[in-house]
Amino acid sequence: MSIEKTAPRRRRRLPEEARREALTSARALLLSGGPDAVTLSAVAGEIGVTHANLIHHFGSAAGLQSALMASMVADLTQALDVAVARLRTDEGAPLELVNAVFDAFSTGGAGRLAAWIALSGDLSHLEPVRAAVQNLVEAISDKMGVQDDQARQGMGAAVLFIALSAFGEALIGPPLRDMLDQPDDAARRVVASLLPRFLITKPAAG
Incomplete structure (x- = not known):
């Protein structure tokens, strides 16, 4: 006696639950297949909802992608805030700071996200990161006892150096290594070993 298989029932979700699952799926698709893989059809298939259901929640594929960008930027901002918090304690160290930023860009997906935003040309999505980056500069400056404005500018360059390095590592690091x-x-x-060099300032002329 053969038993016929029935298609799995689509379970009902609360609106916020559906959005959260869709964004989780969209992030996984971005990390595995790049921006082109983030489509309404692909996400709908992954989480077991209809295409029309996602249209209801996000309006369009662009709406889904915009929501994904916002979600990932929020995670990046939180990761930077965590790095700042650790740096302001005795546990903070240059390598731990670098690890926090590198992890955000690699496993957190910020590297691919940044590339996606840059290619889209709409840099407004990165605006929420501004305060977190500025806090990071202040935290490094405080940790290393920076006093003058010139040295604080050096710290801004240090954060730029960390972020650009983490971005490159996330995109092409493994094959280059x-x-x-x-x-x-x-x-x-x-x-991490080069960070102290950003504090070196020219002595004042006598």
Whole structure:
């Protein structure tokens, strides 16, 4: 006696639950397949809802992508805030700070997100990161006892250096490390070792 298989029932979700699941799925698709993989059809298939249901929640594919950007930017901002909090305690150290930022750009997906936003040309999505980045500069300056404005500008350059390095590592780090026979944490350790150099200022002319 054969038993016929029935299609799984679509379970009902609260609106916020549906949005949350859709964004989780969209992030996974972005990390595995890039921006082109983030479509309404793909997300709907992943979480077991209809295409029309996602249209109801996000309005369009662009609406879904915009919501995903906002969600990931919020996570990046939180990761930077955590780095700031650790840096303001005795536990903070250059390598821990670098690890926090690198982790946000790699496992958190901020690297792909930044590339996506840059290619879209709409940099307004990055505006919420502004305060978190400025807080990071202030935290590094306080931790290292920076007093004058020139040295604080150096800290701004240090954060730029960390973020650009983390961005490059997230996008092309693994194959480059393989080519150069470098360990997984090579870039992180180089960046951490160079941070103190951003504090070096020219002595005042006598």
